[in-house]
Amino acid sequence: MSEPAGAKPTRFLRDYRAPAWRIDDVELVFDLDAAATIVQARLSLRQDDAAAPLELDAEALELLELRIDGRVLGADEFSLAADRLVVPGARGPLVLESRVRIAPERNTALQGLYLSGTREQGFLLTQCEAEGFRRITPFLDRSDVLARYRVTLRADRARYPVLLANGNADGAGELGDGRHWARFVDPHPKPSYLFALVAGRLESIERTFVTAEGRRVRLVIHAEADAIGRCGWAMQCLEQAMRWDEERFGRCYDLDAFHVVATHDFTMGAMENKGLNIFNAKYLLADPASATDDDHRHVLAVVGHEYFHNWSGNRVTCRDWFQLCLKEGLTVYREQEFESDLASRTLRRIEDVRLLWRAQFSEDAGPLAHPVRPDRYSEINNFYTATVYEKGAEIVRMLGVVLGRDGFRRGLDLYFARHDGHAATIEDFLAALGDANGVDLSPWLAWYEQAGTPELRASGRHDARRRCYELTLEQHTAPTPGQPHKRALPIPVAIALFDAAGRALPLRLDGEDADTAAHERVLLLDRDAATFRFADIDEEPTPSLLRGFSAPVRLVQDTPPPALAALARHDSDGFNRWFAGDALVRRLFAQALAGSEPDAALFAAWTACVGSALDDPGVDPALAAEMLTIADATSLADGLADIDPEAVHQARARIETGLAVALASKLVRRHAALGDLDDLAVDPATQARRRLRNACLAALCRADAAHAPLARAQYARARNLTDRLAALGALLGMRDTEADAALADFAERHAGDALVLDKWFSLQATEADPRACERVAALLVHPAFRWSNPNNVYALPGAFALRNPRAFHRVDGDGYRLVADAILRLDALTPQVAARLATAFGAWRRYEPLRRALMRRELERMLGRERLSPDLADILGRSLA
Ligand code: 0A1
Ligand code: ZN
16 A cells, blocks of 8 residues: 555554664753754764664754764765755764754644744743654654763743753753753653753742652642642642552652643643653643543543653653554553542543543544554554554553453563663563463464454353353454454453342352352453353353453343343442443444334333432442443444434434433432532542532433523532533533523633633534534634644534534535644644544544545545645545555
8 A cells, every 4th residue: 555645654563673873872952942942962873783874863953063073074974855864974983963953933733842832921842752853853763762861951041941851950050141051961761752841931839759769859840820820739649640659560750850841732631751741731730610520530640641651651661653552551551540549440440431432442443443553654643542542551451350460560560670771562561471470471462463343242041950151252353454354362351140139149160169269250262252151050140241341342242131230230340330231221222223212111221220320329429420421422333334423313312311301300309419519629529429410410401491590500600610511511402592691601701711711612512413513613713712722623623523423424514624624724733633633534434325425525635635744644545545
């Protein structure tokens, strides 16, 4: 397959070669200025392959001077093309010195050194993952070149009072003429993608943390003056994350200072630069007035995630970008465990599985499907995907299930000990985990190499005469691009069997010892199909399968509805209670989509389960809220062909409204009973109750317009953002006469607060109404919307394209046109963001013929545009292939 015009050439994992040259030490001197920054680099290079010429990555750099061992090179001694600096005659070892000029304020791609905010007020910062460092200085910009860095920053003191880079501070002083300098030394060898600097007018808050090894560490969070007051929560999260990683995984911090910086201009969530994490403000700033409960938990998770990278990513890094999941899958898993230990394990698991279904299963079902470890890529920035992150974390979770908590810890200890200070591969990871436990984990490589969501079929049969229960498990994975034939994968299936009274039965497989029987166990399906026979089972049991979602598969089970309903009421695994409810919803949805009246008994069984969760004070309110919240339209459409999003919406709405109507009186009661909450508390228990109260409110407003006064009153009284936004959403959803006034009030109240206005944009962009398209078009010219700001883009056209299937897929094609126009406009500014939006068109072949044709037309229109970025060209090319 050849690349479309504008795309970079494809790289293949099989072509990996160790670097021919290496860099041991790096000295950098920056003369910082938004319009023109001068970067001087001094690299100590070693040559490992005598035949290989010296080739450095260099992009968007104006080269001023090049020296080798002190001698200035003439123009005929090197060549500088679009992205490469070649010095054919160079022989190592040598010292290469370069001086280049770059223009941070013109860098709208937000990779390399760029300006956050305005030229007068903003600050300078870097983003180097994956390949941004080559936009700062010529370098071997690959993750298996690990070097020690010494960095000097020089800048005007008044304009750039704060100067930061990775590592420990190593002096600072005045330069005269109003300028000053600061030096940093990072003792840990690191790849260039972890380099960072920050310079500007920033305020800070500071704490001291003493590690379990006795190191005193300065923790400093930096933000612009108007935001520093919202950093306290993040600081608490950071301290918790550091302590947790010591206790759970024995990992301590390793520098004298840990800096965290917030920016409003960032293409992703945050970045784990060594000792100098940089955060999208969205994932760092939080207080009850300007952030929701979900935001508070996201800050906890992302602060944890970036901090945990210090070991899983930084101390042990990736050999090449094909191994991206090595650091991301493991770190997402660590982040999930952190939040599960600190807040609610069940809630986090439900949220992760919802995300997996919505984002990863759908990615795996279309032309952009790729293995967790891709074997090829054209633009690596396009592989920061749900597959690499979420499915990558699922694989680590499965290994955790199979090895057990202690075994997994032993394995991880060995992995960190073996590879500390080095760049590793997935094979290294599996070998360490396996060696520490005396098992061969190589069959698990298949999970990393094979794309697609496996389907797991489960069917059970009770044999009364032989007093046994036979469970047959079968797996099948459909072909994905480039992988027509799939192998069987090792699939851990956590299981319990319940008797009619809801008691878990002892699980003894035929031939096993009687006293080994546990009440929950993990079956490993490691071939196409297998039958497991449980002994001493006197009655037809209710199987609870895939407990805690023990594998990222699509479960097809023949469990009858009454058994699912029993699980939804009594399963001792909170996740599986919700999962059983979801299975009932999907059956009802299938009936509604087929145009038939949903089965009354099934419907009654489901609403009774949700109702009992609502009534039962012993049920975690967060779980009750989740049971009230049915799967989103994208996830309900999983596995369907010829999707008609309008029909999906109608079928889903019918079930959702039906539930709310059936439970109306219970909802009113529970909503009222939950009324008495501390508005400003954000502890997990209060958050859970607030979540349930707002889920009740949303359901009531769906059931009957007569409940509008509840939402209006909550809007007027709300003292925190969670409640105010929930009320606004309810009013908007029911098209209340006061919705527009409330929208206007909200915008006025939060004017000037970019993060809150982003929520206001998103709420309108995701309203499940075809007219959202016109609303989004109008909001694109709102004064608070800037095309150059990725958060604004994700909040408005992004939310519309990726989270409003009903309006995006409007049958007149206006939704598609709007988004395609937005993508083309963005491509000239921030290609990475444009490419992300374009994934909304990826699943085009799964829609009914009319929409399929309309989507294809937009894809082709975009691809026909001249001067596409490599990022966008890659997504469009793969989508149409
Ligand atoms: N490594 C970061 C995510 C990240 C990736 C790419 C970026 O720019 C192209 C920025 C951030 C993480 O996983 O947190
Ligand atoms: Zn990460």
